[in-house]
Amino acid sequence: MLWSFILHFYQPPNQDKRMVTQIVNECYRPLVQGLLRAQKGKLSINIAGTLTEQLARYGYHEVLNGLRRLAKRGSVEFLGSAKYHAFLPLLPAAEVRRQIMLNNRVNRHYFGNAYRPKCFFSPEIAFSARLAKEVRNEGFASMLVDEVGYNGTLQAVPHDRLFALPRLADFALVPRSRRLSEYFGQAYARSLTTLNPYLEAEFSGKKYMASAIDGETFGHHRPGMEKVLYAMLRRHAEKLVTVSELVACAREREEREFLPCTWSSDPEAVRNGIPYQRWNHPDNPIHRMQWDFTRLALREIGKLDPKKPATKKARRELDAGLNSCHYWWASARPWWSLEMLERGAWHLHETLAHHPDVSSASKRHARKLYDTIIHQGFDWQRTGYVRKLNEMAEPWRTVPLRVRTPAHWFNQIVLEFESEMRQAARNLEYEKAAMWRDAVIRLRKGFDVYDVVHAVDQLHAVRTIPAAESFLTRKKHPKFAQEHYLPVGAKVLERERRKLEKGRG
Structure with missing residues (x-):
């Protein structure tokens, strides 16, 4: 199994100097130093040219020099992109070419011949077939695309091959796994002990995978997650390859159309033809x-x-x-x-x-x-x-889960949270255990309508539901779960049990 782990570094061109300094101290400097000390594992990195210029302007040359050293020794591969993080699918071809040219120019100036990108990272991993053709014409051999572009759903893309658009057989599309990415991006696992079971389950039966998240996750957005990254690099070094190495090794290539999408596109919006709803919604x-x-x-x-x-x-x-x-x-x-x-x-x-x-x-x-x-x-x-x-945009979010789902299924969700909570506590990840505990309390009170990221979406990112023993058939129920169950009538319980048994038969 081969795995490409991609970090995306970017700050807006008008970012405040104090904020850049804060992120350098919390993330960029310690992360580069930690990667230089690491002797195993490979990463692919996209750094937007506008950030490269800001780091140079404010005197953070040790960060730039460290990235260049990592690339020269083969620990890091640079990816190409747009200098100012432009939303490329909605721009004319000439502007796409200009953004790529500007990005190449500034990064080659600071990184020298260590900057030789073969794979393209479109900002927001925004994809369209037209953009793919432009990127290929600029000399790139591959580009990242989110898995939702495969057919408008998640976790459907096969990971035993890479892809290419019809009539672009020599240009590889590398699908990004959302769930694998979110293990790190959402910091669901705060130790390698917790992370490994998720990773092993995710890798099972697969040949090629790619994950991509913001580089600022490590130390800035999620303090302490950089330690998990270093441990992961040591533990899974034999799986980790750069994107260009993944493309070279993956001889299986399927030609098919991919839907326009981004790394945050809602699957339903993709299927409804509004893949860029956060940048150009027709009703906005x-x-x-x-x-x-x-x-x-x-x-x-x-x-x-x-x-x-x-x-x-x-x-x-x-x-x-x-x-x-x-x-x-x-x-x-x-x-x-x-x-x-x-x-x-x-x-x-x-x-x-x-x-x-x-x-x-x-x-x-x-x-x-x-x-x-x-x-x-x-x-x-x-x-x-x-x-x-x-x-x-999402009217269902205004209705609490306890109202819009059957009581027995709500109770099953409570059991799933309870299972994750206990596992986190056993691994001494008390912050994570408290997060799952509080999620159950909010669900029971109906406060989930105020969540920006719904608790059940977070749960889906770390486990396939149902995974815990069924609420309908289990003999012994955990005390914490019982305290937050919804009442289920005897007739309903018996009916649902019969359905379950019939389904198993």
Whole structure:
């Protein structure tokens, strides 16, 4: 079994220096130092060029030098990407090529010949067939795609082969496993003792797997998880390969279409043809204005003399303004930030506002779009529409699990949580045990309607349900579980038991 473990490093182009310093101290510096000390295991790393420049600008050359050393000794493989983390499937081909070119230029400047990417990491692992063709034309041999693109469902993609689009047989698609990635991204396992059973079950019967998460997970988002990473590198070194090594070893290749998707696309949205709902939802007027603004800026910049200093300055504003963050934070499904909304709109405004060759009409149009986006954002926040949008996106979240599921199945879920809680406590992972305990309490009280990530979704990430002994047939019930069960009538219990026995027969 071969496994590619991918880390994605990125900070927005307008990130505050203090925040960059904090993340360097919590994550980048100790992580690079820890990887340099490690003697086993391989990783693939994507670092956006805008972050590379920020690290150099603020004097964190030890991080850049450490990454270069790791790549030269073969412990790390760099992946290609877009310099400013642009959402590539929605951009014209020329802009895709430009973002890739800018990323290659800055990373080659700082990493030298250690930067030789063969695989492409599209920001947000955003995928479309058109984008795949552009990436292949830029000289890449493969790119990552989320597993949901296989058929619009999760955990359906076979892991005994890689994939290629029809008529692009020489360009490999490497599917990312969500569940394998979330073991680390959500920090469900805080020790190798806990992690190994999950990994062994996940690897069983499979030949090729890839996981990809934000590099900032280790030490910044999830303090202490870097220790799990180092232990994993030692324990599973024989399985870990770079993405290009995985592609070279995987001779089995299936040609098939993949659906447009991202690494966070909801499966139902993918099947319904709205794969980019967090960046361009058809029912989101702010998204429509953002993309109108983007097209205006691209159209006007294309009319200007590229040799003029004013055009070069405007072009830099536009490059930065194409970062995916302000579209994502405008989704309100559930993520929302007026600050990020304004930053992105201001980049696009400044692209056109000061160039002497941009017409007055276009400048007025740009100012109107900026003002309207900000006004709409304040209106949404002031009126509570942000919360309403979130509820409209997933109306089932407004109904507690205890109401929308049969009592006997709710009790089975309680048993699953109780099992995970006890296992975590046995492994001395008390923080994790408390998380599962509190999840049960919130479910029983109906407070799960306030969860950003639903507790049962977290549970699904670490186990296949049902895994615990059936509520319907077990003779002895744990005391903690009994305290949080819903009442089940004798007739219902007997009926469900008969169904279960019939199903087994």
